[in-house]
Every structure is written in structure tokens, then in C-alpha cells.
Amino acid sequence: MHLQEKVVLIEQMFALVDAQCRSFLDKVPLKCPPGCAKCCHGKNVTASPLEFLPYAFYLHAEGLLEDHYWKYKDQPVPHCFLVEGEVPDGIGKCSEYAHRGLICRLFGNAASVNKNGRKLYSGCALLKSQVTDPLQFDEMLQQYAPVYSEFYMQLRSIDNEYGGLLLPVNQAILKAMEIVYYNTRNEPGNTPGQKVA
Template identity: 30%
Template sequence: MLPDLVVRVLEVYAQADQAVHRYRTATGLRCPSGCVSCCHSPKVEATTLELIPLAFHLFRSNQAELLLKRIDKQHQAEHCILFRPDLAPEFGGGCSHYPYRALVCRLFGFAGAEDREGTPRLAHCRVMKEMYHLGPGPTDETAPLPLFHTFGVAITALHPHLGAVRRPINQAIAEALQKVGLYLDLCPPDDHDHSRDLPPEKPLGTPFRPRRAA
């Protein structure tokens, strides 16, 4: 059932947020104030499963149809449809649904992968690399570096179909909305009230402090 998957996805998100928080505390790394470079990247991808919590939230708040129309209208847009330049203008804009952002948005700049010797290496954000003068090696050998692979596998394990294939972020959002919409249409009617089928409003993976760059 999709609502059950939502809870489990948010649990993975909570673990990712905690891992990033520990790493940031240990290293002192921070996103530059007002930086939204990664929000404009055309390379942001996610699995459909990662956006299922967002889709339920959008249906609960009656925003699903509007966002689907925006995606269809702006189908050639390369940056994430959730980015709003008018949100917190003093920061250059931000994510309109930050608590429900995808896994890469939670980890980017503070996670990495193991090299051929099995040593964890930070996947540098270009802006942060210049800001902190980061070299090719680990920023801190004692810091618990989150790994993209670890959390990616955790997502895939929840649902090998919905959580395996990574797609452009807007495509993943649209597919998640379509699947949740179909689920709500097909679930047993109860005076046409689907509120009982929606997961809790507050996600378990709420960030410690919003980062405008992710």
C-alpha cells in the first residue's frame, strides 16, 4: 500500500537528515548563504518512490492538479518545478516543498562514494569546493561521511520497481502524482472522503534547518 511506503520512505529521509547533520557538525561544512545552484541543475534525478510522500502531501493540500499542469506546461524546463524564485527572495528563491524534497537534495554537498580502495570520498559541490578550498581527499577522516549508495539501496529495497529507476526530477514528480492519484481513485469510497488513506501530514524527515542550496 502506498501510504505504508510513505512512512518507510520518510524514515529513510530522517536517517539521511541525521547523517548529514552529524557530518556537517563534524566538518563545519555549510552551503553558501543564498546559493541555489543545484536547484537550477538539469542533472537532478530521483526515483518515483522518493516523490510519493510529496504526491500525498500535494493531494492533501489540493495542489496536485495545479502542479501537474505546471509540469505539462513547462515540460521543457530543466530545473526542478518545485523551485520558486519568489520564495525568500533575500536568498534568491528556494524549494516550495522543502520537507518533501528528494534524496539527492538532502545529501548533495554532504555525501560521497567509496573509491577503488574502499575509502569514502566526498562528492564535492563545485561552489563549496571553491568556498572551502577542498582538495581531492576526504574533508575529515574521522567524520561519518554519508554515502549516496547506502541510502539509494535503502530506497530501492522498499520497492524494487518504484525505487530503482532514476528519472529527471520533474518526470519523477509527475509519475508519483499519477500513481497516487490512481490509488486514491481506486481505493474503496467512503462518502468520497480519502482523508483516511493519506499518511500523516508532518514528515518524519523534517530537516534540522533548511538549506537553500538543496
């Protein structure tokens, strides 16, 4: 499958993810505090390269791929390099919100499934503390919450190698940039500058 077709399929999936998350959040009392980006400042966020393919492809289309690759590669930080703001209070925002990955869309808005097929909420402690009626919350969760594994399976069906590879988020973003670079460097009219990786 051509790179661009994968990007279209991933973006279609993201639209579905966002719609399902909105629908779930309409039914439950969860709301991130204004400006909170504590999850993005976390040191253990993992993602697959494929979920950042639309972001990397966007950078390529804008002629920004190589500049951004070297900017991020040469400035390693312990949290996602796309988050803006300060670590101590966790206030900030995603600098590429429109192009954020699958984990960024699902975290706080979705459920995992246990071995008995029951959905389990997996947001942060702050969101969990907003649940005042656990029984009603669980009812809504079972009915409406999007499920992480379903969307990660869809990602793997688009590209098993890079959809199933979980890496620290910054490595995943850099890998997505490398995939786009190596798939587009021979395009007519492409004038690569400094070689990626």
C-alpha cells in the same frame, strides 16, 4: 505493500538521512552561501520517483495533486520546477523543502564510495573550495559522511521498481504524482477532477 506504508518508510529514512547529514556537517566546515540554489537550478538533476512519493502523497492529502500535476506538466522548465528564484545568479529556494527528495537531502552532504571502499566527497565546486585542510576533511568524511548508495539501496528495498528508476528530476516528480493518483483514485470520498496522465 500499501502506498501509505511506503510513504511512512520513506519519511523514516529521510529523518535518518537528515540526522546523518547534520552530524557530518557538524564535523566539517561546509556551508551553502545564503540563498544559494545553484544545484536546484542544474539541468542534470536526476531522482527516482519513489523519493518524491511523500511529496505526491502530501499533495493528494491536501487535495492539490491534480492541480499541481497539470500545472507542472504543462509548463516544462529545464531545471527542477519546485525551485523558486532566478537561474542566472542561482539565488532561490525549494518551494517544497519539507518534502524534497533523497538527492536533495544528500547532495553536498554525502559521499560516494570508490571500488576500494573509500568515500569520495561529491558536493559542488563552491563547497569543495571551503575545504582548507584536505587531510582532516578526508578523516571526517571517512568517519561520518552518509553514503548515497546505502540510502538508494534502502529506497529500492521499499519499492525496487520506482526506487531504482533514475529519471530527470521533473519526470521523477510527475511519475510520483501518477503513482499516487492511480493508487488513490478509487478511495471512498475521493472526487478526482481532471484525470492525471
